[in-house]
Each structure stands twice: as structure tokens, then as C-alpha cells.
Amino acid sequence: MNRKNSKNTKWKLFNGSLVAALAITMAPLNIFPQSVKADTNGDIHVQLLGINDYHGQLDTWRSIKDSTGKVVDYSGGIEYLAAYLKEREATNPANTLMIQAGDLVGASPPVSALLQDEPTIRFMNELGFDVGTIGNHEFDEGVAEMKRLIYGGSNPKTEKYEAKYGKFTGSTMDYVVANVVDDKNEPILPPYVVKEVGGAKIGFIGVVTTETPTIVSPKGVEGVKFTDEVAAINKYAKELTDKGVKSIVVLAHNPGSSQADGSNATGRVVDIANATDASVDVIFGAHDHKLLNAKVNGKLLVQSWSYGTAFSDVELTIDPATQDIVEAKAEIVDTLHSKITPDAKIKAELDGYKADIQPITSQVMGETADILTNAANASGESALGNFIADGMKATTNTDFAFMNAGGIRNPLPKGTITWGDLFKVQPFGNDLVTMKITGEQVRTLLNQQFNAPPSYNKIMAIAGLHYTWTDKNDYGKKILDIYLPDGSKIDPTKEYSITVNNFMADGGDGFTILKSGTNRVTSIVDLDGFVNYFKSFKGPVSSTVEGRVQLVEVTPATPVVGEVTNKSTKVTGKAFADALVKVQANGKVIGTTTASTDGSFTVEIPVQKAGTTINVIASDAKLNVSNAQVKVKDVIPPAKPVVNQVDDNDMKVTGKAEAGTTVTVKSGKTVVGTANANYKGTYTVTLTKTLKAGTTLSVTSVDKGGNTSPTVTTKVVDKTAPTAPVLVTKVTSTTTSLVGKAEVGSSVQLKVGKKVYKTISNKKGLFTFKISKQKSGTILYFTAKDKAGNVSKVTKVVVK
Known part of the structure; x- marks a missing residue:
């Protein structure tokens, strides 16, 4: 099946017709064209030409005025949009896809609306649109009529035109929407489609605003539910990445706008960009008919006004090895009439539709x-x-x-x-x-x-x-x-x-x-x-x-608010005479009062945590409001840190302190290390070298408000065993006096059989034992124990 007669691309489909496959399974589509060679640099360049909120505006022109109000140009009209899209497509014919982000029809002018929007669908088919999602207006006449426009079928209002145009066969583009489900929680349309362009697989996920049930007639959304856009996108983005699709584009019928230079991006699309998975590369916005061309959270966001007065030209550079989009940029192109010749064939077809409805639409009303x-x-x-x-x-x-x-x-x-x-x-x-x-x-x-x-x-x-x-x-x-x-x-x-x-x-x-x-x-x-x-x-x-x-733009004087600390039980300040003063914290009112005639006020409040934002709202009798905000200042020092034992072999000092505080360890006046207590309140201060046994350490913690805890001191514990004793005397069977060396002041022990002798080494480390004569071959065992209780290795001496 050749889906696009205007392009040299053969599309591989499931067995049987595409419509049948969609209608039966409602499963995600995977449609791949034959590979096209990448450019000489190895990268694959893909062009996405997108529109949004077209609303069937086939014959609608918008005037362009200069600063004096003079009309200097026009934009819009299907014959001009077609010419622009074909011109851009010709720059990269094998690797161009055309897409639309919802509200393609609905609230349409007579040339489309009186023919049940079939002309708009036929024109999009002729131009070769590849992928689209639905907007809220696709539900204007209910789910059944929406699906008829997608999959084809007769409508009593247009049956009389079948002899001229043939039976209406629906749209040839792939419609996707991931966040609209039926009463069995099954998607009413495939949630996504995968296109392969130039050897690169690109996944397209569709979503529509969850506000749809409130802005469409209840009959229009009977039998369907709208789920969270972000959750739906993340669900199917993972499904796509699990299938090896690394390039993901979202068609989101959600509002968003920015300045022409990409600054000040706002709207639901921006929220979606910040909340969706990093695997999403590009989001086409819609719904509020604004301009959007910005990068948010690593994603390219675009929207091109409405009514075909402009379109988005998104250029993707894809690494053929990784299949990732390495660059995405966009141009919002106005369909100015002065810059192009309208498409003659499209214009002739449009004139044919206008002739069909002319007897009705041309009646003069006044x-x-x-x-x-x-x-x-x-x-x-x-x-x-x-x-x-x-x-x-x-x-x-x-x-x-x-x-x-x-x-x-x-x-x-x-x-x-x-x-x-x-x-x-x-x-x-x-x-x-x-x-x-x-x-x-x-x-x-x-x-x-x-x-x-x-x-x-x-x-x-x-x-x-x-x-x-x-x-x-x-x-x-x-x-x-x-x-x-x-x-x-x-x-x-x-x-x-x-x-x-x-x-x-x-x-x-x-x-x-x-x-x-x-x-x-x-x-x-x-x-x-x-x-x-x-x-x-x-x-x-x-x-x-x-x-x-x-x-009414009436803003009373902004309240002046005094310092609020984490010990405060009152908020004081000055607003204006007789103002109703409300104090809020964490979105809840925690105190109210009426200001005096000079505007001063005192509001009793419960003690608040440091860092809490206090919002003071002053309103007058006409509900004119002003407000001021202050942060609760931390004036309470942290509790004393807990310090675990530190010995002369340790390279770190550990313990517990108030979470988020900075712990400082000093030896005398010298800082030997600092560290932050984590969210559990534990800290580890790394030392540059071991510390001498007996060294006194002082430990403090400082919170973000600059408050310092009481100081805790600890001494470095001796955990180093003495060196093993060394015997100076040569021991024979006739020896009765033994002299040796050990750590100064250590307790030296001699064990001979079951008998134990003990002595203390002197200031020079010398020790002496008096023993009875021992037989040759008897083993003497010497050890030394320091004042901290550390015991040396055993020295063995055999009697000669």
C-alpha cells in the first residue's frame, strides 16, 4: 500500500488494511519506511513540519498590519499552507514527516463545517500528513463522529456529495492519543506510533488536555475518560525505549507559549516537559493558539499559532549508531502570502468545495x-x-x-x-x-x-x-x-x-x-x-x-512585617488603617487580626519551623488586597553533637548532629576537619592524618542560620599496642636475673610454665626479673601492656 502518492516512500503496514488493524486492536502502531541513507557526516537529518489548532480554516486569511494599522500582508489559507509545506518538504523529501497536534477540525468555517469537516481531512491526506493527535474540538460531535473522520464512513449530511467526491474513507495519517480511555480503561486510539526515517526510529505519543470534559459538551465525551498527560507519556515512553526507540516526540494538545527568542516559556506544556522522562526529546504544544519555541528541561517545545497562519519546522539530527537525537531546533514559519505562490491545484479544489456551499453561505444578512x-x-x-x-x-x-x-x-x-x-x-x-x-x-x-x-x-x-x-x-x-x-x-x-x-x-x-x-x-x-x-x-x-x-486595579499599601523567628509566638508589623490581616503558613491561615487606626497589627501565631514562608495578607472592606512575605529566621542553636570514640588509628571522626548542620572538629585552635550532617543527622569528618593518643578534640555544629551548638570535647584514645619486649640477658640453665627493654612505663609480664612474674619498665624502658634456674629447653613468654590496656605481641625465649 502506498500511503503517500506525493512521496517516494513505501510504507510497510500490518497484514490487511490499516483501518481494520486499528479498529480491531487499538494497539500501538509500528510503521517503518524503507531506509534512506544518512548524510555524508553520518548523522540522520529529519524534518518535522507541524501545525496545531487548524480548526478547518481552509479559506480563512488573517491580515498582517504595520504599526499604523495598515494591512501589509496576509497569512493562512490552505492553498498557501500547502505551498509552504511542499516547499519545505522538498528540502529533505525522503526524511520529512508532517504532523498535527490536535483541533485539526471543530469550530470550523462553513467550507469545512457544512461538509462535516471532510474537506479538511481530504486536504491533509493530499498533503501527506503522517501523524496527528486529537484536541478537545475533535469531541465536539462525540466520539463516534470523531472516529468516523479518522477511519471513514458516511454521514447523512454529506452523502449527497459522494457522487462528486466518492465515499469518505477517513484520514491516512496515524492518529495517536495515550490519555483517553474507554469504560474498560482501554485507549480509544493507539497511544503511539513508530516511524522509521532514514534508518532512525522515532516514536510519536499523543495526549490531549484533561480539561476537555469541562470545555466540551457532556455528550461529546460520553463513554471516555481523560487520564493524566504526564503519567501517560511516561508509561508509553518507557514502552518505546524498551523496544529500542531512542527518539521520542510528543504531540500534546496542551497550552504553552514563549517569547520569540525562547525566553519566558510558560503553560501546561512546560509543566509536562519538566515532569516527563528524559527520553522525551520534542513536544509539540497546542490549544491556546500561541507561539512557543523554547528549550525546557532538555526538551524542545514548539507551537505555531493557529488556523494555518504558521507552522513549526523542527530539524532533528540523529546519531545513527545510538539512535538518539543529538540536536533539535525549530523555526516558526508564518505563511505570509507575499513570500510564496499559492498551490494552484489545492486552490482549485478549495474553490470546488466553496461552490458546493455557496448558495447557503453567500446569502446577505446586512x-x-x-x-x-x-x-x-x-x-x-x-x-x-x-x-x-x-x-x-x-x-x-x-x-x-x-x-x-x-x-x-x-x-x-x-x-x-x-x-x-x-x-x-x-x-x-x-x-x-x-x-x-x-x-x-x-x-x-x-x-x-x-x-x-x-x-x-x-x-x-x-x-x-x-x-x-x-x-x-x-x-x-x-x-x-x-x-x-x-x-x-x-x-x-x-x-x-x-x-x-x-x-x-x-x-x-x-x-x-x-x-x-x-x-x-x-x-x-x-x-x-x-x-x-x-x-x-x-x-x-x-x-x-x-x-x-x-x-479594578487597586492594591493597598504593602504590609511591613517585623522579624519572625522559630521562637516567635507573634507577628507584628504595619499595614493600613482597619485592614483585615491574615497570616498564612504552608497555605493555611494561622492567625488573624484587625489593624489599628494607624495600621499597626499584632497577630498571635503558633511557633513555626525555621525557613517557613510567612505570608501576611492585608485586605480592605472592598477586598482589595496586598501582601508581604517573610522567612522564619532560625535563632535556636543546634543541640550538642554526639561524638563517637576516636582512637590514634582513626582517620575519621564520626557521630550525630542536627541534620543539615556543618560539624567542625578542632585540636586546640587548629581545625582538623569539617563535614555536613546528612538528613539522618549522621556525620563523618575525614582527617588528613592520625591523631596522637591523648589529644583533646573540640566538636561543634553550626546550622544554616549561623547558630552554633555547645562544644563537645573528647580525647583521642590509645589503641596502639606496645612493641614486644626485647630480652637483653642471654638465658641459660644457670641464669637467675633477666634484663630487657619494653615501652616506657608498660607492665611487663613473664610467664614460665604456670608461674607469672610482673614488673614495670623504668624511664629508660628497662625491666628486671629474678627467677630460679630453669632447665634447658624451657620457654619463657614475655608481654608488655601499656596504660591504655593494649597488649604487645608475645616474645618467646628458650633457655639454652
Whole structure:
């Protein structure tokens, strides 16, 4: 089977069709092309061309403006993306793979969406995409439709086009996802695939954000579970390395961004890079439509905006002997129209699809006076969001309307507006739902825009009210004041009628409070309501940012906090008048008080360990917050060290001291060695030479706060045996007086048969014994014992 007619690469597959193999086993794929020679230097050079968050944007162009706002270029469009990818592929045709990191489809414009995203899949097949993972939007219409797009099959909405395009056979790229399982905990798709390029095996593992169940309609994720991305990656990375695959690339539909120079890399992808095994070499990010090109924890991280306006060109250098990636670098390439000629064949095919839907999309709905942008200001409000929320409220005649920001996909251009333009703004086909909630539940709903931990703030478009919020407060307390159109504050106990879409009504995007709403009624499809509201305007439509959402940047004076030690039972300082002061340690409140009129405060606290971070938070009546942090200072000296016995043969001093302290051993004023006590509190100080018996050692330990323990002294013990005695006298059978030499002051013992004689050597080391005459052949045994009790070797003397 030749998977890629546009390339001279033959792919070896399992027996039978690839689709059948996948559908039956759901096992990891191993697909290897014929080897291609490495370069003249011996290294294998592999090119990975990657996109993310394409969202079926086949005919979408993005304008590029200069500093004055003048349009100077465009990017995007499948005909331009195709031209760029083919151009880059031609630089290394045998060793190039094309990959995508999820959200290839979903929230698509009409040219793809009205044909169930089949055109996007066909274009990716034609371009020769090799590997992809799924994003949250692949679940928009449920798991069955997602698998149909992958493996092929008919959909009633597109059957009429089969005569023109043939039966839809699915995707020719290998889809992988390791962290989505069915109710039997089996992966719904292969967790990874292995490609062999130029003799190098490269493993591709796919994962998708675990937030998917909260940002997709519950029906979309029925029957599947999302597991931790890091655990899944590490599991299958080990499986790959066990199979001898040393080069591993992760396609992660998770957010991440950096500066163009690679600095300030942030996001879930960065967390994944720091937590995954070192065998992972490259991670393609996605989901938040940002630029990412950075090295983190030895891994290359990339993301190339979205909608085909750019792509990632990753160059891998692989050692053919070790199969390891020895270098990985990337370029994020914008698909600028001015730099390339669009692909004519792709353009013609795109025009064919556009002609299919033209009778629907070209219907004129009205006009706009200016661009209605969906880009939010710093507070989170957008002109288009206001217009849509106003339309929802007017359509259903409720008090308030709320629209999730993720459901507004594109701006409305200036001028004539068609049905297709409106579809691009709201492509999901959700139903409007009305319900009743209390004023207090409205506050909860607004606070749920900032639920922790946020991948991004989910600030809604609103109508019928306005509010202030601050980013300084804790989660659940971000919302300050909520006002009605007449300027009065919302009544927490009163019931209000509201309008949302069914995605939100079912708790989507984390708005779980809406599941508690009463008197729920399903109304018109949101797009139909949007179209009707737009058409109701007699003249050009306009909308502005009105201050419905206001970010309040109020930061009170930072508290000044006094020293806190590991003996302290109070925290003192100065904030501002009548401030509510909370003291936290290890994330828990350990004391509170109200500051006096001059701002001074004293908070009683339990004694804290040295090194603990104390967070002092001061807030005013409007919940404006400031805080300061101090570290608990260590002022308690360590306990006396314990010193094990040291003798004159030892080359080390050992014992126990407070963990982490520095132990110093001195002889007089001379330091003979230092060492750190380990986490168990044991230490070993190595000496440069043995110490004389009787030497007095002083031992102390100093903690990280500079506190010194009491001094412990110990004497070096004599453990060296005396030299064996030497007899000066020649012993014969007539000898009765013996003279010899031994260590000065040692106790010399003579043993003759069962009789034992003892004496002390004098200042010159001489000793004398008086004995009776002994027979020839009798053996005399001499030993010396010093004052420490060490005994010499035995000296044997035979009577002549």
C-alpha cells in the first residue's frame, strides 16, 4: 500500500488494511519506511513540519498590519499552507514527516463545517500528513463522529456529495492519543506510533488536555475518560525505549507559549516537559493558539499559532549508531502570502468545495459599520461579545444573558455580512437555554470564570448587568460589585431570568452553578438567533466596549512585617488603617487580626519551623488586597553533637548532629576537619592524618542560620599496642636475673610454665626479673601492656 502518492516512500503496514488493524486492536502502531541513507557526516537529518489548532480554516486569511494599522500582508489559507509545506518538504523529501497536534477540525468555517469537516481531512491526506493527535474540538460531535473522520464512513449530511467526491474513507495519517480511555480503561486510539526515517526510529505519543470534559459538551465525551498527560507519556515512553526507540516526540494538545527568542516559556506544556522522562526529546504544544519555541528541561517545545497562519519546522539530527537525537531546533514559519505562490491545484479544489456551499453561505444578512472584534480588552470585554449577548437577551426576553468566550470564534468584518460570516462567529450549533438563578448564584457564576487552576480566564460576554472584578483576590472572590442597568446592586436573594447556551447550561467551561438553575427551557439554535438579531437592524450594525466588565486595579499599601523567628509566638508589623490581616503558613491561615487606626497589627501565631514562608495578607472592606512575605529566621542553636570514640588509628571522626548542620572538629585552635550532617543527622569528618593518643578534640555544629551548638570535647584514645619486649640477658640453665627493654612505663609480664612474674619498665624502658634456674629447653613468654590496656605481641625465649 502506498500511503503517500506525493512521496517516494513505501510504507510497510500490518497484514490487511490499516483501518481494520486499528479498529480491531487499538494497539500501538509500528510503521517503518524503507531506509534512506544518512548524510555524508553520518548523522540522520529529519524534518518535522507541524501545525496545531487548524480548526478547518481552509479559506480563512488573517491580515498582517504595520504599526499604523495598515494591512501589509496576509497569512493562512490552505492553498498557501500547502505551498509552504511542499516547499519545505522538498528540502529533505525522503526524511520529512508532517504532523498535527490536535483541533485539526471543530469550530470550523462553513467550507469545512457544512461538509462535516471532510474537506479538511481530504486536504491533509493530499498533503501527506503522517501523524496527528486529537484536541478537545475533535469531541465536539462525540466520539463516534470523531472516529468516523479518522477511519471513514458516511454521514447523512454529506452523502449527497459522494457522487462528486466518492465515499469518505477517513484520514491516512496515524492518529495517536495515550490519555483517553474507554469504560474498560482501554485507549480509544493507539497511544503511539513508530516511524522509521532514514534508518532512525522515532516514536510519536499523543495526549490531549484533561480539561476537555469541562470545555466540551457532556455528550461529546460520553463513554471516555481523560487520564493524566504526564503519567501517560511516561508509561508509553518507557514502552518505546524498551523496544529500542531512542527518539521520542510528543504531540500534546496542551497550552504553552514563549517569547520569540525562547525566553519566558510558560503553560501546561512546560509543566509536562519538566515532569516527563528524559527520553522525551520534542513536544509539540497546542490549544491556546500561541507561539512557543523554547528549550525546557532538555526538551524542545514548539507551537505555531493557529488556523494555518504558521507552522513549526523542527530539524532533528540523529546519531545513527545510538539512535538518539543529538540536536533539535525549530523555526516558526508564518505563511505570509507575499513570500510564496499559492498551490494552484489545492486552490482549485478549495474553490470546488466553496461552490458546493455557496448558495447557503453567500446569502446577505446586512452590513456592519466597522469591524466587530472578538478580541477582549484588559478587563475581558469585547465589542462582538456585547453584541452577541445582547442578541441572546433580546431573542429570549430575559433579564441577563451570558456567552462563553470560547464560543465566539471569529470577528465580523466591516461591510457586507453574509450568512457564512455569521456562521464563522458561532459555528457550534448550540441551543439557547433559559433558566432562573438567584443574585447570589449570578455572583458564583461570574466567579467561576476564574476557577483555579485556570488554563486561562474564561471571561464571558454579558448583557443586562455590569460588574467589577480584581485579580488580586483569591479564587471564588474575584467579583467585587454587580450592578443592574439602573445602577442599583444586584439582590443576592432575588431570582433573575437568564439565557445561556446548552453547553454552558450543562456545566461546560466549569460553569457548574448553571446546573442548579430552575425553570429550564430550551429555545432557538444560537446561530439562528444570532442571524435573526443581526437582520433586525435596519442600518449598519455597530457595537462597542461599554465597560460592562471592569478590572479594578487597586492594591493597598504593602504590609511591613517585623522579624519572625522559630521562637516567635507573634507577628507584628504595619499595614493600613482597619485592614483585615491574615497570616498564612504552608497555605493555611494561622492567625488573624484587625489593624489599628494607624495600621499597626499584632497577630498571635503558633511557633513555626525555621525557613517557613510567612505570608501576611492585608485586605480592605472592598477586598482589595496586598501582601508581604517573610522567612522564619532560625535563632535556636543546634543541640550538642554526639561524638563517637576516636582512637590514634582513626582517620575519621564520626557521630550525630542536627541534620543539615556543618560539624567542625578542632585540636586546640587548629581545625582538623569539617563535614555536613546528612538528613539522618549522621556525620563523618575525614582527617588528613592520625591523631596522637591523648589529644583533646573540640566538636561543634553550626546550622544554616549561623547558630552554633555547645562544644563537645573528647580525647583521642590509645589503641596502639606496645612493641614486644626485647630480652637483653642471654638465658641459660644457670641464669637467675633477666634484663630487657619494653615501652616506657608498660607492665611487663613473664610467664614460665604456670608461674607469672610482673614488673614495670623504668624511664629508660628497662625491666628486671629474678627467677630460679630453669632447665634447658624451657620457654619463657614475655608481654608488655601499656596504660591504655593494649597488649604487645608475645616474645618467646628458650633457655639454652
